[in-house]
Amino acid sequence: MSETKFTEDHEWIRVDGDIATIGITDYAQEQLGDIVFVELPQTGDTIDQGGDVAIVESVKAASDIHAPVSGTVETVNDALVDEPGKANEDPEGDGWFFTVTLSDPAELDDLMDADTYKAFVAKL
Amino acid sequence: MKAPCTVALDRTPLYDLHIASGAKMVPFAGYHMPVQFAAGVLKEHLHTRRQAGLFDVSHMGQLRLIGVNAAAALEALVPGDIQGLVPGAMRYTQFTGPSGGILDDLIVTKAQDHLYLVVNADRKAADLAHLRANLPRDIAVEPMEDRALIALQGPAAARVLERHAGGAAGLKFMSSAAMPVMGFACIVSRCGYTGEDGFEISVAGQDAPALAAALLDEAEVAPIGLGARDSLRLEAGLCLYGHDIDTTTSPVEAGLAWSIGKRRRAEGGFPGDAVIRRQIAQGVTRRRVGLRPDGRAPAREGTPIADKDGRNAGAVTSGGFAPTLGAPISMGYVRAELASIDTPLDLMVRGKAMAARVAAMPFTPARYHRG
Structure with a gap:
């Protein structure tokens, strides 16, 4: 049973047990434009909620991706590094960034569910 | 946003x-x-x-x-x-x-x-x-x-x-x-x-x-x-005013001396002619060059350029992703002795040295109709 949460920085986080998969939302990729470069964390990195964890560069500019939760990086999407355009084409599928083992699942409570995020984006 | x-x-x-x-x-x-x-x-x-x-x-x-x-x-x-x-x-x-x-x-x-x-x-x-x-x-x-x-x-x-x-x-x-x-x-x-x-x-x-x-x-x-x-x-390889050229760069440093004809070089008679004619005759201390990073990260305007000894060599004035090449490209100014094609340099992207080489411009062949 998985659940997807969203941040105000337009990341999604899909939680399955104590493993979470993280990426950027469709709204984020739309705003960024064509993505040409992605720098991901390394397996085993410890990340803190709100800290810089990845970099996305579009044809327009570079953007920092903040960690939506704290934890340890389990796997990274190497295919995305080779084909950064996947984050445009399928941001919430093949365009995932990395997975983490959650160190504080309670952090998820502060994040938005799908309906709340949809309403949040609608107001932007 | x-x-x-x-x-x-x-x-x-x-x-x-x-x-x-x-x-x-x-x-x-x-x-x-x-x-x-x-x-x-x-x-x-x-x-x-x-x-x-x-x-x-x-x-x-x-x-x-x-x-x-x-x-x-x-x-x-x-x-x-x-x-x-x-x-x-x-x-x-x-x-x-x-x-x-x-x-x-x-x-x-x-x-x-x-x-x-x-x-x-x-x-x-x-x-x-x-x-x-x-x-x-x-x-x-x-x-x-x-x-x-x-x-x-x-x-x-x-x-x-x-x-x-x-x-x-x-x-x-x-x-x-x-x-x-x-x-x-x-x-x-x-x-x-x-x-x-x-x-x-x-x-x-x-x-x-x-x-x-x-x-x-x-x-x-x-x-x-x-x-x-x-x-x-x-x-x-074309300059954008306010980025690749401005009041601090001369046409010679910018690689635009080709646009100054023989008669004008000989006669002068334009603002800054003493400086520009001297630069044409004696060379410049820095030059605008093309840059090809080895990796995929674009080096954008303002990125510091270092030589292979780690000393400051100049800065990027324009940079981004080149769709035709499927790779990042930049242009910037470097010390004149580092301006020849293929000179290895480091682009300091977010504090990290990214290997790059001086590249010929244009990056993609010009296809002007010269008739």
């Missing part, structure tokens, strides 16, 4: 057409301008390289200099050979300052009874003031405020334009003629800012929407925004 726009922005005559075409508009040089259309920057860029793109460049300044000795008078402000232009010929040059820096870069076209100038949008007010303050009183400086400027660029541009303007395809690169396009009185110039064959069409603002719409109706033509305009000119 964006601060509300508080400055009143001008609209070009094509504003409504951009909105109808699905443009994403941004403030640029005091105008509402399309940064991209629905296709996005990458596709717009590649479309221009493969077929033809239509660009609204009406924000640029168009003006006329009228007077019997206009060419000689203008030569007091620019190092280009203006007196040597035959009617219909165009030249790229710069307004230089007293220490040899660049106040703006511009294209000068010799028309039958006047000079036609196209200057940068950001600089047009300053350029007008500069011309009015420094040209003799008998040279009239006339801004062409009612004119739009439409660029049609790409390998299909000549074929497309010929359908609407018989004879346009016969123009050679850097030549210009007054001719009707779809019956509208236009100045058609074979030039551009993409490295491709193409045209810039000056047309009355009231006629511009119909002309642009008709060109966009052609199967080969797509609307292109400022985003792709920037990546196209970067691949073509």
Whole structure:
């Protein structure tokens, strides 16, 4: 049973047990434009909620991706590094960034569910 | 995500057409301008390289200099050979300052009874003031405020334009003629800012929407925004004023000495001539170069450049992703001894050294119609 949460920085986080998969939302990729470069964390990195964890560069500019939760990086999407355009084409599928083992699942409570995020984006 | 726009922005005559075409508009040089259309920057860029793109460049300044000795008078402000232009010929040059820096870069076209100038949008007010303050009183400086400027660029541009303007395809690169396009009185110039064959069409603002719409109706033509305009000119190795050239860079440091003709080098007579002639004769301490990072990370404007001993070597002035190459490219200034092709350097992206090499420009082959 998985659940997807969203941040105000337009990341999604899909939680399955104590493993979470993280990426950027469709709204984020739309705003960024064509993505040409992605720098991901390394397996085993410890990340803190709100800290810089990845970099996305579009044809327009570079953007920092903040960690939506704290934890340890389990796997990274190497295919995305080779084909950064996947984050445009399928941001919430093949365009995932990395997975983490959650160190504080309670952090998820502060994040938005799908309906709340949809309403949040609608107001932007 | 964006601060509300508080400055009143001008609209070009094509504003409504951009909105109808699905443009994403941004403030640029005091105008509402399309940064991209629905296709996005990458596709717009590649479309221009493969077929033809239509660009609204009406924000640029168009003006006329009228007077019997206009060419000689203008030569007091620019190092280009203006007196040597035959009617219909165009030249790229710069307004230089007293220490040899660049106040703006511009294209000068010799028309039958006047000079036609196209200057940068950001600089047009300053350029007008500069011309009015420094040209003799008998040279009239006339801004062409009612004119739009439409660029049609790409390998299909000549074929497309010929359908609407018989004879346009016969123009050679850097030549210009007054001719009707779809019956509208236009100045058609074979030039551009993409490295491709193409045209810039000056047309009355009231006629511009119909002309642009008709060109966009052609199967080969797509609307292109400022985003792709920037990546196209970067691949073509062309300077963007305020970034790659400004009052602190001379035309020689910028690699633009080719635009200073033999007679002007010999005679001088333009602002900064002592500095510029000395630099031509004795060399410069830094040069504008192309840069190819080894990795995939783009090195953008302001990125410090280090030599392989870790010493400061210069800085990137423009950089981004080159869609035609599928790789990042940059241009910037480095110490002259580091300017030869293939010199290894480090680009300090977010504090990390990214290996790069000095590369020849243009990054993609120019395809101008030299006839």
